[in-house]
Amino acid sequence: PSAAARAAAHDRLAGLATPAGAWGRLGELAVWLSACQDRCPPRVPAAVRAVVFAGDHGVTVRGVSAYPAAVTPAMVRTIVGGGAGISVLCAVHDVALRVLDISVDDELTGVPEAVRAHKIRRGSGSIDVEDACSADEVRRALAAGAAVADEEIAAGADLLVSGDLGIGNTTPAAALIGAVLGLDADLVTGRGTGVDDIALAQKASVVRAAVDRVAPRVGDPVDLLAAAGGADFAAAAGFLVRAAERGVPVLLDGVIAVAQALVADRIAPGVAAWCAAGHRSTEPAQSLALQALGLVPLLDLGMRLGEGTGAVAAVPLVRSAAAILGRMALLADVLA
């Protein structure tokens, strides 16, 4: 992001027809957007585009989720049909939406070919005992995510959202965050879809086994994605890296997106500067990773749905922030 545009935006914010600092975090958000766009005042994001990266996770057989893996392909179909939570929010807030089957454990027969165009594999290994996928699959998934970012930017995207879909995916997210930040499994393991105390303890033991197994490989973020993430995580990470390279800002969702951003920022240091946090989820690992990335979420509504919903719910705040800085009168003019 541009230091010059940031400074200009900061000055303009201070000159608006409001008491100094009265816009709070909305003012900071406007300054960040100016810096990303290298333009003061910033344009109001009009072409916001969300991509949901779907994949299954082998750990589901360990009982880490309240739902069976069959829900993942059913929810891919629900997004295609327009009835998912993310579908509804995108429609209300004029956000373009696509879902991609990166590693769903299903053939997804009959869904549009475009949804499966970037499929890397079916499912992932159970990360407590084996790698999620191969290093070659990670490289292909990173490239796929980058290609998708390029496609979205070619379609005009001025703000991107990466969403997730996949039963069991809070477990690899917790493992990645625990491994990268060196945190105990109990600190990073949350209830995900809403598991009970017994399943939560089981989930923490799976996260602990995964973190212990992959710890020696944490210095290589690409290898780490193979070890503890999966092809869907790699594709989303590739998407975030490419968005930052292209200078397009990203609004992050919950624990999955933030884990992916944490790894993406290790692959290409500086990615986090192009990210804002849409919301605080109820997953403890998300807050810990946001803190490590220096990001403070815009919304804190107790949401834990995933799919990108917490980010898309925050899109109107980004538009509010941009409009404030661009369209408000200056105090000097009001008092003239």
Next chain:
Amino acid sequence: PSAAARAAAHDRLAGLATPAGAWGRLGELAVWLSACQDRCPPRVPAAVRAVVFAGDHGVTVRGVSAYPAAVTPAMVRTIVGGGAGISVLCAVHDVALRVLDISVDDELTGVPEAVRAHKIRRGSGSIDVEDACSADEVRRALAAGAAVADEEIAAGADLLVSGDLGIGNTTPAAALIGAVLGLDADLVTGRGTGVDDIALAQKASVVRAAVDRVAPRVGDPVDLLAAAGGADFAAAAGFLVRAAERGVPVLLDGVIAVAQALVADRIAPGVAAWCAAGHRSTEPAQSLALQALGLVPLLDLGMRLGEGTGAVAAVPLVRSAAAILGRMALLADVLA
């Protein structure tokens, strides 16, 4: 609000294609809206209408604000011209906006006649030593606010916002909240437009003097508005009372709106059930009054601008909530 619609909305929320509780506060907001509309699922609020009630306050001469009273008429003109913060947010989020001069200490020559149509008086008494206005003026202002609510509802409003405008108005807001809740002036006095420590101490002494002076009259909310509020506060309170009588929900803004809601709920017990809190402001009295009203704010962004901005910034969350409950697939259908 309708208990039957609330129960139906709660059931529908539990059946959506998400883990139970995954929508967090957005789910609760959708249930509240259903109850207000007596309809499940709720309609997405399309005709959101904001009214800014402007007035000056005699306490401004005590140095309670970082700005002179001349800013009030200048900001009325800025709203009329479309350059105020509330103007910009309303334009971005498709909210109709009007500003009314209820008790601005200026003739506002040249502004459209409609802006001055409900003017009660010029300015208010300094509430540390005298009443803000007369009981008769309060009654006229309450009736004006009710008439304005009727006009907005006649124009189709399905969600209302009451905004405030007036240098010095966080002082009567703090005094009203302190008086109604029996709280010490130091607990309810905030920095308003951003006063320094010396002015903050002076402001607290003004609030303390006002609370002490009006305490014997706290049992009569109409008299209390005359003693410590003012005509602008009374008009907004009348607006809130009438909205509740007509069954139209209201999104509250910061400390001014919440002080007005607190008094309105004393005038007509039950008003608060028709209100949701748009945001948490930095004014301490706002949080205390919200707690007393049983309301939890949607946004917490450190905003302290007033004008209704914190409420209008939250309007997209209400639309999100309504759309989720109305348009999402049910889990039973997804898994069928």
